[in-house]
Amino acid sequence: MVEKKNLNIGLIGYGNMGKSIEKQAILRGHKIGFITNKTPSSKELKNSNLELVLEFSSPKSAVSNIIVCLENKIPIVCGTTGWENQYDFIKQKCKKYNGSFLYSPNFSIGVNILFILNKILAKIMFKSNLDYKVSINEIHHKNKLDYPSGTAIALAKDIILEKYCKNWGIIPLKNNKKNIYISSKRIDNIIGIHTVFYESLIDVIQIKHFAKKRKGFALGAIIAAEWLYKKTGIFSMKDVLNL
Known part of the structure; x- marks a missing residue:
C-alpha cells in the first residue's frame, strides 16, 4: 500500500510538464518547495529541505540533475528521456549512494x-x-x-x-x-x-x-512519487502499478 504523506517536493524542469505536475501535486496536498530550470547545487537542495524531487528537464541536463539528488540522499522521479544510454551509469550511482530512483519514459x-x-x-x-x-x-x-x-x-x-x-x-x-x-x-x-x-x-x-491531456502524465508522476517515498532502490512505473 502507498504511504500517503504530504511531501515537500522539488521540481527540476518547469516547462509545460513541470507546471502540470505542480498543479497536480498541490491538488493532492503536497507542497512545492523548490523550482528550477537548471541543475541545482547541493546547498540549494539542502536549504529547501526537500523530501523528493521530480525531474522533467532536458536530455543534456538530466544525468547531472539525477546525480546531485542521489548524492544528497533525495529520492528522485525522472521523466526526462533521451539520456538512456547512461542508464547503467545512473544505476551504479544509485547503488553507491543507497539512493531512491524511479525512471519511466512515460508516466501515463x-x-x-x-x-x-x-x-x-x-x-x-x-x-x-x-x-x-x-x-x-x-x-x-x-x-x-x-x-x-x-x-x-x-x-x-x-x-x-x-x-x-x-x-x-x-x-x-x-x-x-x-x-x-x-x-x-x-x-x-x-x-x-x-x-x-x-x-x-x-x-x-x-x-x-x-x-488527450497532460494531466494523465502529471498525475502518474505524482502517484509514482508518493509510491517511491521511503523506499530505496531503482524502480519503474511497472513497480508502481504492479504490472
Missing part, C-alpha cells in the same frame, strides 16, 4: 497498459511465427527535444525482448521483418500519440495510445 497509466499489450502481442507473433512486419509511429508537440520518443524506443525494445524482432532504427529497411522502423513527427498541439503497427500482405493490426 494508459501508456503503461499499452506496454503490457505490446509485449503480449509480440509474444503471440513470435510463438505463431506469423509473417508481419513491425513499425512504430510517434507524434508529439514541436517542443519535444528528443526523437524517437523514449516511449517509442521502450515499445521497440520490448518487442525485441520477446524475440519477434532483432533491431530497431529510424531508417526503414525494405523486406526485413526483423527490424522495427520508428517514425517521428512533431506537430503543434499534439501531446503524444504512439501506434504500433503489425502489417502483412492481407491486413494490419494496430495498438495505439492517444494522450
Whole structure:
C-alpha cells in the first residue's frame, strides 16, 4: 500500500510538464518547495529541505540533475528521456549512494497498459511465427527535444525482448521483418500519440495510445512519487502499478 504523506517536493524542469505536475501535486496536498530550470547545487537542495524531487528537464541536463539528488540522499522521479544510454551509469550511482530512483519514459497509466499489450502481442507473433512486419509511429508537440520518443524506443525494445524482432532504427529497411522502423513527427498541439503497427500482405493490426491531456502524465508522476517515498532502490512505473 502507498504511504500517503504530504511531501515537500522539488521540481527540476518547469516547462509545460513541470507546471502540470505542480498543479497536480498541490491538488493532492503536497507542497512545492523548490523550482528550477537548471541543475541545482547541493546547498540549494539542502536549504529547501526537500523530501523528493521530480525531474522533467532536458536530455543534456538530466544525468547531472539525477546525480546531485542521489548524492544528497533525495529520492528522485525522472521523466526526462533521451539520456538512456547512461542508464547503467545512473544505476551504479544509485547503488553507491543507497539512493531512491524511479525512471519511466512515460508516466501515463494508459501508456503503461499499452506496454503490457505490446509485449503480449509480440509474444503471440513470435510463438505463431506469423509473417508481419513491425513499425512504430510517434507524434508529439514541436517542443519535444528528443526523437524517437523514449516511449517509442521502450515499445521497440520490448518487442525485441520477446524475440519477434532483432533491431530497431529510424531508417526503414525494405523486406526485413526483423527490424522495427520508428517514425517521428512533431506537430503543434499534439501531446503524444504512439501506434504500433503489425502489417502483412492481407491486413494490419494496430495498438495505439492517444494522450488527450497532460494531466494523465502529471498525475502518474505524482502517484509514482508518493509510491517511491521511503523506499530505496531503482524502480519503474511497472513497480508502481504492479504490472
